Amino acid sequence: MDKQTLNVAFATQKGGSGKTAITVLVASYLHYNCGCPLAVIDCDFPQHSLYEMRERDSRAVLENEYLKRMAYEQMREPGRAAYPVQKCRVERAPDMAAELAGNGNYDLLFFDLPGTVNSSGILRTIAQMDYIFAPVSADQTVLESTLAFLDVLQRMMLGKETSRLKGLYLFWNLVDKREKSELYGRYEKVIAGMGLPMLTTQIPDTKRFRKELDAENRTVFRSTLFAPDKRMVAGSGIPELAHEIISILKLSGYEETANR
Template identity: 45%
Template sequence: MKEKLKTKFIAFASQKGGVGKSTFTTLVASTLHYRMGYNVVVFDADFPQHSLIKMKARDKAMVMENEYLQKLAYRQFTTINKKAYPIIKHKADDVLHEAQEFVNNSTIPIDVVFFDLPGTVNSPGILNALAGMHHIFTPISADRVVMESTLIFNQLLQDVIMKNGETSIESVHLFWNQVDGRESTPLYAIYNQLIAELGLKLMRSQIKSSSRFRKENEAESKLVFRSTVMPPDERLMKACQLDQFIREFTTIIKL
């Protein structure tokens, strides 16, 4: 008898704003859905900004205004023979129930549901939503404020949510984002040691910083990186080592 597909509930989560939660939700969702053949759904529960809903509107407009991207998108969608993944606006307090209903009623099997959640644990329903994830990934950068906020957040997950037993969380992983090769290597070694001493998990993959990503929003650009309707350009993925991150990510969540 064929084993029933277990849909993965995933969140890129942090208590610190501006560290890349929505960006990584988009990058990974688009890579899995458009390039790797998985069926993805995204729930934008980051009230009140709902940045992914706005991003999808901008992405569609950008494709329509750029002749090169129009051709690229047409070729993509005729090749993979499926639509863009849905981004559904919802509030965090009952987003788990809404997501499960969507999965249960979907005419196609859903492999991964990504949740873009509020950046503060004080938001209504956020702790319950986090407890319902199967895997949580937290981007970090070598900044004291970011690190302090992130370590407090991850210890909350580990010591409060996971220890009470009423959780679906299988793993929580930190990963380095915007790593500048010119920065002091000992600084990362000190932070890595602290993360290990706190019993937190750190991914081997690191996302490198690159000025090339700024070109993605130019009107006549032929490069796509962060988009809800197309996968990131493979050259840009290699430049920042996102390709290595995706391989480790899919191994962790057993996709």
């Protein structure tokens, strides 16, 4: 039987949660560092931030000789050509996913979803996700909003015949090392009481997550066209998050190539 392409989203109900940045970083790490064939569907209308990032990345490469050589060298390696980034309205996303999955070229499809369930067609699209990973910060408003959102999905979709949803996971994002660990412990008790699993990876609050292509300093972190620079990925939590996701999704053959 052919292996099913998995649909995955980083989703919350609060703006500024960093879901788009994390989507790009995890997708690029899995594809360019681990060799995992994937595509990204940006259905966060109207901004389509991820699709616009691909457009900026492409212009930067065309306008800069250093980045052009870097792209050429990367694309010469098997499996390291740029992954597709498609944009559409959220109600169209399941159909676009079916088209991409139909060619059998991808193990994963990442979705950048709108930040509200009030968007037309979003519940139909969420029902087509296999796994949702929700970034949360130690902020009561953010946490309550995200838990309410996940509670609805847990009751309405998780494990239901009308949905593909197999797993809901949370992970700490924007972690301030100065915050007391007891604060996270209290929140985690509430989350555990809801039966929602929390990943062990914590993503720190650092300015590097806002850093895109920089030809002058010759560093790359957040990019749709390049693997994140080893110097910048260290301590970011992205490799650890990517490996946890690989394990949860039961993807084989990618752990061994993660450091290439």
